[in-house]
Amino acid sequence: MEFSLLELLVNHSGKIFSRVEILQQLWGFVPEMNTDTRVVDVHISRLRTKVESDPNDPEFIITARGSGYFFPRIIDPE
Numbered sequence: 001m002e003f004s005l006l007e008l009l010v011n012h013s014g015k016i017f018s019r020v021e022i023l024q025q026l027w028g029f030v031p032e033m034n035t036d037t038r039v040v041d042v043h044i045s046r047l048r049t050k051v052e053s054d055p056n057d058p059e060f061i062i063t064a065r066g067s068g069y070f071f072p073r074i075i076d077p078e
Contacts, residue, residue: 001026001043002043002046002047002050004026005022005026005043005044005047006047006051006061006071008022008025008026009061009069009070009071010071010074012071013070013071013072013073013074014070014071014072014073014074015070016064016067016068016069016070017068017069017070018067018068019031019037019038019040019041019068019069020037021068022040022068022069023036023037023039023040040069044061044063044069047061048061059072060072
């Protein structure tokens with residue numbers, strides 16, 4: 001599940017995904033309550049411990065406060 005989450009964010013770099021959108025995209029689940037979305041935070045946290053040099057100051061999996069999560073836009077070096 002963590003790989004699928006990373007793949008979603010990287011393939012759409014620069015796009016902010018809300019917790020609800022992530023749940024719908026990866027789990028096919030539409031939450032009924034805001035507390036149902038907390039599972040996304042757990043997966044984000046676990047993923048950050050694996051891919052970030054400092055999970056408390058992430059470079060790759062960024063929180064857009066009040067909106068969701070995103071992977072910074074990948075810029076082609078050409």
